[in-house]
Amino acid sequence: MNGDWLLLGRDGRLSVYLPSDGAALWRAERAPAGPWEAPRRIGGDQELLPGLSIGRGPDGYGHLVAWRPVGTDRSDLVHTTHFRPLLAPLDWQPAGHPNKQGARTGTPAVAVDAQGRAHVFVRNGGGGMSMVAQKEKGGWEPWRDLKGRGVQEEPAAVTGESGRVELYAAVTGGIRHWRQEQPGARPVPGEGVDAAVRPGTLRALATSEESTTVLFTDDDSGELCAWRPGEKPMPLVAAAGPGPVSAVRCVIDGHDCTLVAQRSTSGRVAFAAYPSQQEALGAVWTESGPELPADAVVSLALDADGRLVAATLSPSTGQLRLARRKDEPGLALGPWQAV
Template identity: 90%
Template sequence: MNGDWLLLGRDGRLSVYLPSDDAALWRAERTPAGPWEAPRRIGGDQELRPGLSVGRGPDGYAHLVAWRPTGTDRSGLVHTTHFRPLLAPLDWQPAGHPNKQGDRTGTPAVAVDAQGRAHVFVRNGGGGMSMVAQKEKGGWDPWRDLKGRGVQEEPAAVTGESGRVEVYAAVTGGIRHWYQEKPGARPVLGEAVDASVRPGSLRALATSAERTTVFFTDADSGELCAWRPGDKPVPLVTAAGPGPVAAVRCVIDGHDCTLVAQRSTDTGRVVFAAYPSEQEVMGAQWTESGPALPADALVSLALDADERLVAATLCPSTGELRLTRRKDEPGLALGPWQAV
């Protein structure tokens, strides 16, 4: 799974998007903060390959992108839009291939701009970054080669508060950044930073009105680090697990804070750490919550319709989904974890 899979719909209900064998599933709240619907398959019987990517637009619509097999050693990207949690998503529609044809080239990432257009990023067959964007009135623009070399799996796409789309990718010896200079423009290569990046550990978040931050785990030190173009990477806390952190901005005791969460390899429990947004130099500490979870457990964070923090865990091996909500009291106190 690439991106946040716990999302708030425009009608105030939460949805979760789940990879399942050769398909994608979704579940939704029947009422805000109420009981949940049973899982449903997205897009009928169409077979998918591993590597589901999910993004949410400012309009509250969810966009999903995945690879599907199109023949022997052939794959193509497909996309669907989910408008409201209690309505079925649209059918999967072809989005093409960065090299026109061929097999899967990498895990896609998707971000949605201020006009509600999905931008899909994926490594191409030459090891660079390619992108395709939706047209305003339907269909797709041509694929664009954004250049770069040595791009690794699972880039991290993000939409800034300005509505401009950005993407980060681990490359050989560091991280590269692509950004839009103005809304709707072709993303251009921005700054690069030297870093030893643990594979599959990138997660990006809009952390202020003008800037985004990418979180990654340093492969040498094991520290969770934050980087914003124009600055140097800053270590925040020792990473608790191998994959990317979940991240969200929320107000804690009147302060704009960034909250990160991850499954701890040591205890199997979810750990949380919060700090004032873009003030990583202050450091952070992990706090454990909930029961011990299987090693494949995923973690996601979101704010509900009342801007209350919600944390979710999903265990693909068991299908169990658990949620907790922040209590209405000072600090970051969470309620009991509930299976849904």
């Protein structure tokens, strides 16, 4: 899964999304902080290919994008919107192909602008980056070639606090950045940076009113690093494990902090927090919870009360576990609960 798969709906309930045997499933709280519904399949019998991407708009709606097969060696992208956790998502609707037609070209990324329009980014057949955006009154604008070369899997799309969409993508030898200069405008290339990015480790989030930050693991040093355009990449701490981190901004003891979580090499979830945009101060991992299967992933969110919620999910077993921050100073979590 590409993006945060634990999302807060506008009615205060949490939802989770997960791929499962050629499909996408979702689960939701029956009431805020209450018991959970059983998993349900999204979009009926539609078969999906690997690479589910998830994004949340400022209106609280969830947007999901995936590839579906449409013939021999041919696929196209499909999109659905989820308005409320206890209401089924809309059916999958076609969003096209970056090269008009062909095979799957890469894992998509999705971000939603201040007007609630999904922006879908994916590597094209030529190794560059392409995008398609929703129109204000329904349907999709034409596909756009954003250029670029040597784009790798799993780009990271993010909406800044300004409501403008940005994109980070690992390319051969570094990271490239695109951003909207005005709401609704076509994202344009910004500066890039040289870096040895471990595949599949990009994660981006808004970290101030003006800035977004991309986190990644340096494949040479094994360190978790942060980069903001206009600055140099900053090492934060040695990566706890091989996969991507989840990240969220939250207030800890009155301070604006960025919290990251990752499945560690021990199999448990490791957490580290630092003052937002002050990576030079470093961070320290603290492990929590039981040992998890090797395919387990982690996601972080804030609930309707602004309380941190951490979730782990194993696609092979379907086991979902949650832990909530205790109502006390520091970052202590309550017990992990299987749901």
